[in-house]
Amino acid sequence: MTPTAARAGVVDNTTPALARSWHAVARSDELGHEPLPVRLLDRNWTVERRGHRIIAGPDVPWALEERYGLIWLAPRESSAPLHDFPEWDDPTFDRAYAATVRTPVSAAQLVDNFLDAAHFPFVHAGTFGVGESAMVQDRGVVREGWRVSTTFDTWYRNSDDPLVATGEHPEIQPQQLVKIGSASFGVLLRLGFPVTGATFAILFCCQPETRRCTRVYKLLARNDLGGDSTRMRDCIRHEDRILREDLAILERYERMELHTNLRVEVHTRADRLSVAYRRLLGELLAVENGQRPGREGSTA
Amino acid sequence: MTELTNVHPALRSCWHPVATTDEIVDGPAQVWLLGEPWVLFRAGSAVHALPDRCPHRLAPLSAGTIVGGTVQCGYHGWRFAGDGRCCEIPALGPGAALPGRASVRPAAAVAERYGLVWIAPDEPLCDLPDVPEWDDPTFQIGPLAPQRVAAAAGLLADNFLDMAHFPFVHRGTIGTHDDRLVADYSVERDGLSFAVTMTHSFSNPEDPGVAVGERALVQTRTMRYEYSAPFAMRLRLDYHEAGGTNTLTLFLQPETLDSCRVYMTVLRNDLCGDPGRLADAVAYEQRVFDEDLVIQRKYTTNALPLDLTAEVHTRADRITVELRRVLAEVVASAERSR
Numbered sequence: 001m002t003p004t005a006a007r008a009g010v011v012d013n014t015t016p017a018l019a020r021s022w023h024a025v026a027r028s029d030e031l032g033h034e035p036l037p038v039r040l041l042d043r044n045w046t047v048e049r050r051g052h053r054i055i056a057g058p059d060v061p062w063a064l065e066e067r068y069g070l071i072w073l074a075p076r077e078s079s080a081p082l083h084d085f086p087e088w089d090d091p092t093f094d095r096a097y098a099a100t101v102r103t104p105v106s107a108a109q110l111v112d113n114f115l116d117a118a119h120f121p122f123v124h125a126g127t128f129g130v131g132e133s134a135m136v137q138d139r140g141v142v143r144e145g146w147r148v149s150t151t152f153d154t155w156y157r158n159s160d161d162p163l164v165a166t167g168e169h170p171e172i173q174p175q176q177l178v179k180i181g182s183a184s185f186g187v188l189l190r191l192g193f194p195v196t197g198a199t200f201a202i203l204f205c206c207q208p209e210t211r212r213c214t215r216v217y218k219l220l221a222r223n224d225l226g227g228d229s230t231r232m233r234d235c236i237r238h239e240d241r242i243l244r245e246d247l248a249i250l251e252r253y254e255r256m257e258l259h260t261n262l263r264v265e266v267h268t269r270a271d272r273l274s275v276a277y278r279r280l281l282g283e284l285l286a287v288e289n290g291q292r293p294g295r296e297g298s299t300a
Numbered sequence: 301m302t303e304l305t306n307v308h309p310a311l312r313s314c315w316h317p318v319a320t321t322d323e324i325v326d327g328p329a330q331v332w333l334l335g336e337p338w339v340l341f342r343a344g345s346a347v348h349a350l351p352d353r354c355p356h357r358l359a360p361l362s363a364g365t366i367v368g369g370t371v372q373c374g375y376h377g378w379r380f381a382g383d384g385r386c387c388e389i390p391a392l393g394p395g396a397a398l399p400g401r402a403s404v405r406p407a408a409a410v411a412e413r414y415g416l417v418w419i420a421p422d423e424p425l426c427d428l429p430d431v432p433e434w435d436d437p438t439f440q441i442g443p444l445a446p447q448r449v450a451a452a453a454g455l456l457a458d459n460f461l462d463m464a465h466f467p468f469v470h471r472g473t474i475g476t477h478d479d480r481l482v483a484d485y486s487v488e489r490d491g492l493s494f495a496v497t498m499t500h501s502f503s504n505p506e507d508p509g510v511a512v513g514e515r516a517l518v519q520t521r522t523m524r525y526e527y528s529a530p531f532a533m534r535l536r537l538d539y540h541e542a543g544g545t546n547t548l549t550l551f552l553q554p555e556t557l558d559s560c561r562v563y564m565t566v567l568r569n570d571l572c573g574d575p576g577r578l579a580d581a582v583a584y585e586q587r588v589f590d591e592d593l594v595i596q597r598k599y600t601t602n603a604l605p606l607d608l609t610a611e612v613h614t615r616a617d618r619i620t621v622e623l624r625r626v627l628a629e630v631v632a633s634a635e636r637s638r
Contacts, residue, residue, distance in 0.1 A: 112357075118391035122377045134377070134390040249375050252363040254337060259358075266355045266401045270391030 009261035017288035080146030107206035198224030306554035310634035330362035343369035348382030429532035454604025544570025
């Protein structure tokens with residue numbers, strides 16, 4: 001492989017093909033009736049409320065929408081739809097924003113990291129990661145349009161189950177992770193907990209602002225807190241700590257980019273979802289280069 | 301190729317210092333060489349050097365930990381032995397067959413010598429430099445603190461070997477107005493190394509024997525410059541009347557296109573084992589080098605020209621012309637063996 005061939009499949013925060021995706025560009029609570037400057041793919045935009053509408057400037061983007069408490073902007077025609085996050089609008093769920101943070105890690109790397117299930121015992125030993133989750137097993141990866149998904153059956157350290165303290169539940173519990181990665185630079189993670197019966201959904205979205213800056217939004221919705229704001233505050237703190245653990249390793253990278261050329265990295269059977277996500281991004285690049293569009297509905 | 305930058309691929313086929321030995325306690329530690337990061341770690345008594353990039357997700361292995369004589373990636377726990385072989389992928393479960401592509405290519409050679417860790421990314425074209433004073437117990441060893449300079453290693457080597465700049469650059473230390481004329485000399489070339497020996501008279505006011513009338517002020521000394529490719533230099537001064545030897549070594553680590561790490565050591569057998577006098581000698585060499593840096597930092601180029609027509613050379617510059625010839629030979633040999 002020549003160096004040029006390897007560079008050809010690289011995705012970073014300035015890759016032009018990313019303009020064909022939906023991107024979160026602000027939280028709803030940040031938006032007022034004055035133009036709010038935002039950066040996306042190294043370009044300046046403004047967004048503002050005008051009456052019941054939101055508008056963007058200085059140019060007219062292909063699409064602009066407010067959903068899940070975020071402002072979404074697609075600069076150019078996007079064939080990838082916005083994320084489905086039904087839990088956010090379900091009244092039986094409590095919802096919250098975890099901290100919105102900035103990092104030099106690229107959006108593609110952050111999404112890749114959020115899809116990955118093999119790093120828990122190493123990166124998250126200080127929070128939920130346990131040795132029992134070292135071996136990774138997925139139930140098969142499904143490709144549907146511009147989404148890839150799988151389910152991982154794994155283990156974690158439950159630090160917010162009140163019945164762990166009383167000894168009624170074990171500290172190390174099984175969990176089921178449904179991960180849905182999208183070409184729109186986000187992941188919907190649905191955590192199912194057989195021991196407590198709870199469901200916890202997280203929408204993780206990354207806004208590629210500039211070459212060396214990404215803004216990360218983490219939206220939380222869970223159905224086991226019964227409106228308890230103290231437990232939600234603890235949950236937010238826990239989720240912020242988990243993200244900091246990921247950033248601690250990701251921010252050590254020299255190059256903030258992801259390779260869609262599958263020969264650049266070594267992939268194993270534990271990485272099937274990561275491979276499918278790279279293929280998805282590779283097809284987004286191909287569309288930009290005028291090649292055939294992505295295969296729809298195939299199994300990766 | 302008519303010039304040599306700090307990241308020229310031919311330099312892969314040479315030994316380079318990459319750290320002091322005491323900087324590599326266990327590791328993993330990241331060092332830069334020729335524009336690439338390497339991870340160094342100790343397993344038993346040996347130091348190992350691997351590319352600082354896990355082949356799985358390209359995470360720096362230096363962000364990991366040492367586990368049972370292997371380096372373990374901090375991201376997914378892949379473990380690598382000193383020879384680069386991948387020996388564990390936790391996500392595949394115990395006893396799983398590991399893909400052959402999971403291994404990394406270690407440095408072709410690693411050594412600890414002269415208080416430094418040296419690596420050669422590819423099979424080296426020549427040996428480590430020779431510093432006999434290092435193993436001679438009559439010498440005191442005074443390392444200068446390693447320093448990072450935004451410069452091309454080739455230009456710093458050129459400056460160290462140059463004999464015509466003393467009265468202009470080193471007015472505050474070793475340079476005197478009488479030194480302007482560079483006496484005729486010849487260069488002894490031996491493979492990818494060379495030496496120049498000159499005997500000359502000089503004023504030696506520091507000699508205590510001069511003050512008490514034992515010896516004349518004007519004395520004789522022999523200077524011998526030894527160079528070995530790519531950036532190892534040794535200057536040995538032997539004092540005829542007063543006796544004693546003063547040796548200075550300079551080893552350069554071309555880290556990135558714009559950065560170089562400098563390792564210098566003073567070796568003296570004429571200071572009666574006095575640590576205070578050795579510290580003074582080290583501080584003096586630092587002052588001399590600081591004078592060199594004033595002008596070296598002003599260079600806007602980051603390469604040493606290897607094309608002899610790119611600059612004007614005189615007979616005073618035979619030694620630095622030979623430097624360019626040897627480095628051109630390194631480039632040609634590395635390209636032939638590729």
